[in-house]
Amino acid sequence: MNEFDLIRTYFASQGLARDDVVVSLGDDAAVIAVPPDMQQVVTTDVLVAGTHFFEDTDPHSLGFKALAVSFSDLAAMAATPAWFTLNLTLPEIEHGWLERFRDGLFQLAAEYQAQLVGGDTVRGPLAIGVQAGGVIPKGKALLRSGACPHDCIYVTGNIGDAGLALLHKRGVLAAPERDAPVLLARLDYPMPRIREGMALRDVASSCIDISDGLLADLGHILQASGVGARVHVDRIPLSQAFRRNFDRAGGWETAIASGDDYELCFTVPVGKAAIVQQLSAAWACGVTHIGDIEDSLGLRLIDEQGRAREPKLQGYDHFAG
Ligand code: ADP
Ligand code: MG
Numbered sequence: 001m002n003e004f005d006l007i008r009t010y011f012a013s014q015g016l017a018r019d020d021v022v023v024s025l026g027d028d029a030a031v032i033a034v035p036p037d038m039q040q041v042v043t044t045d046v047l048v049a050g051t052h053f054f055e056d057t058d059p060h061s062l063g064f065k066a067l068a069v070s071f072s073d074l075a076a077m078a079a080t081p082a083w084f085t086l087n088l089t090l091p092e093i094e095h096g097w098l099e100r101f102r103d104g105l106f107q108l109a110a111e112y113q114a115q116l117v118g119g120d121t122v123r124g125p126l127a128i129g130v131q132a133g134g135v136i137p138k139g140k141a142l143l144r145s146g147a148c149p150h151d152c153i154y155v156t157g158n159i160g161d162a163g164l165a166l167l168h169k170r171g172v173l174a175a176p177e178r179d180a181p182v183l184l185a186r187l188d189y190p191m192p193r194i195r196e197g198m199a200l201r202d203v204a205s206s207c208i209d210i211s212d213g214l215l216a217d218l219g220h221i222l223q224a225s226g227v228g229a230r231v232h233v234d235r236i237p238l239s240q241a242f243r244r245n246f247d248r249a250g251g252w253e254t255a256i257a258s259g260d261d262y263e264l265c266f267t268v269p270v271g272k273a274a275i276v277q278q279l280s281a282a283w284a285c286g287v288t289h290i291g292d293i294e295d296s297l298g299l300r301l302i303d304e305q306g307r308a309r310e311p312k313l314q315g316y317d318h319f320a321g
Contacts, residue, residue, distance in 0.1 A: 063104030075197035079134030086119035087129035163258020231291035
């Protein structure tokens with residue numbers, strides 16, 4: 001099988017033909033239409049074997065996650081996914097691997113009717129790059145820079161499960177049998193909060209997805225917005241699995257410093273806080289008010305006793321140290 005057989009066999013068969021995809025894979029480039037009142041939102045992410053995932057990770061979850069992390073960026077901008085491209089660097093052609101990878105990728109794509117419109121396939125150390133495009137009504141994208149003093153800070157879902165799963169996978173902390181599958185699912189199959197992001201279009205003042213840890217990613221909002229914040233650590237939403245392993249896992253310190261959660265962190269003017277409560281009734285993932293934006297710069301962590309706490313850990317940085 002050569003490069004072109006591989007593309008035809010595994011990636012030309014999605015069975016989706018969106019109206020806005022004028023030319024899909026098979027030509028030198030794709031052609032995408034954008035309705036006149038809409039804007040295109042584009043993002044890209046790379047997953048490298050050994051850095052972002054273990055070499056022996058189930059390819060089904062890799063396919064799913066490679067798309068999920070890009071969709072999570074679209075969610076943070078409040079965009080609706082439309083199309084994506086796939087850059088695959090493979091050490092060799094392994095049919096079983098490609099089949100499962102493709103199935104995981106197309107499973108998430110199908111959920112949002114997002115069409116694979118092209119890519120590149122080369123030989124080399126295993127790495128997966130996905131670029132995703134979405135649409136949004138003109139001017140409605142949620143940015144990191146819109147947070148204002150007194151806005152409420154929220155997060156969707158639970159924080160820290162993926163980080164705990166990673167500790168478990170690395171053998172640093174053995175999660176009990178009943179917790180391990182739940183935690184690993186959160187690491188391997190992150191659910192991008194697309195519908196939640198879209199619902200926040202006219203509600204949130206700023207938004208980011210949590211890929212490097214709540215501490216680091218909320219920090220990006222604060223920096224881009226030129227504000228500070230107060231976060232109550234006892235309000236940080238933790239799953240039952242995380243709570244059962246709380247002390248061994250390193251408590252809320254671990255939860256706020258570990259990445260890969262792909263939840264949304266967003267701010268909302270106080271006057272719109274009631275809308276968040278209404279919206280969240282329809283959100284299976286839930287939403288939690290963890291703190292508030294303040295004038296004075298910096299992030300202040302407040303514990304149960306109302307004392308200020310210094311975080312011991314930082315978010316992930318590929319070039320740190
Ligand atoms: P070119 O050499 O013109 O860049 P390629 O030979 O790399 O084109 O790719 C041929 C076609 O197959 C292109 O339309 C490209 O978008 C598509 N393609 C290549 N690899 C992938 C992939 N992994 N997934 C989807 N489409 C792909
Ligand atoms: Mg090429």
